[in-house]
Amino acid sequence: MNFPNTSIANVRFPNLNLYTRFLLLFTATTILLVILIVLGSFSLSEKDAQRIVLDRHEALYEMMSKLVEGQIDIENLKTEAKKNRVTIQIKRGEEVWRTGSPLPEPSELMENAVPLGKLFFSKVGSKYFVSATSNDTTISVTSQIANLIVYPNWLVLWPWFAVLIVLLISYKALNAQLSPIQNAIESASQISKGNLKHRIESHPANDLGKLTNGLNGMAENLEELFASKNELLLSVSHELRSPMARMKVLLAILDSGETVSKLGLEINKMDAIVEQLLESERLRDSHKLLNLESYFFPNVMNDIIRSFDENEQISVEGVIPEIVINIDLGRFTFVVRNLIENAIKHSANSSPVMITCKQDENQVAIAVRDFGTGIEPEFLERLFEPFSQADNVNNRSNDGIGLGLFLCKRIAMAHGGDLLVKSELNKGSEFTFILPIVGINT
Known part of the structure; x- marks a missing residue:
């Protein structure tokens, strides 16, 4: 029996919508499963068929003997064959009567026949026959139903294997x-x-193809939108540096005083913000921008x-591992100082x-x-986003614009590491800067 080829999973139905495809798939699967389950429920092995014939061989022999008694009535023979859904052939000498x-x-038939009482059970080709001899007359009977449900002993379970194959093919198609x-x-x-550069490569010729194409289009539009925003920020930041430099020069000319000192501090803060904006754009090139060199880790941390200035709040727990790290010193220092x-x-x-x-x-x-005081749980997910600051954290500094942790995260990732946070309200926070160790240490 030929089973469906697994290539059915790749069959295309360009003119059918998704619901019609599913309907066809489920309908075909259901029909095949019903047919196979019915066949599996009624299928018999050759041994089972022989046992059934043996159990009824006397009654079957009596029925077959009556059909060959005296003159053969072909019409009566055909009636009996139709009633029992069998094909009958009788041979007496050179004369032959058959119903099909x-x-x-x-x-x-007798070459490989198995005797079952007064009957003989034989197989020729893929068909099974029961035959008997009475009064020098041989009668042979075969059943279409029996030929459909009786299989060799090793093949009797094929409908159940076919069920598994149909389920597997249906799964692949689905x-x-x-x-x-x-x-x-x-x-x-x-x-x-x-990750706005992610694109779906294949698009089916159905309703889902509109969805995948739409997602690609959305990603492209978002990428263009963010690129425009970043380009604007970069341009504005560059443009601001020149007037701020001139303002510093003008302040240096003025006589020193409280007002001049405050203006200088504010200009320095603005300069730091502009530098952070420029740094965030530079770090888009990740590790390509880093100036990596090897340093002795304890020396870097102690510096x-x-x-x-020996702030009494700061304490080092445990021992700093004596290892060599491969870092961009300026950016590494920025991350650790920012966290402290x-x-x-x-x-x-x-x-x-x-x-x-x-280590x-x-x-x-x-x-x-x-x-x-810790950080609210709902804010933790946005903590490393640019321009984000928690609104309800006591003692929060208002000096920044929410780029510090964003830059720290980017610098950590540019080094091949990461920046993680754990926080609990009213108990505090812990930031962990994870840095990979290169093969310098032995």
């Missing part, structure tokens, strides 16, 4: 039809994570901590800020822990 197509000769939905889900996930400064700003005056450095097999983790 010719059956094999008695000699051929998966092929629904794969664009999976692609759409993956695309939406990538876009939500900020950063000493830059806080934020911890100090968000803590009470007497609250400690703890720094812990732990793992392939990385070093720098954790900065404060015991301030």
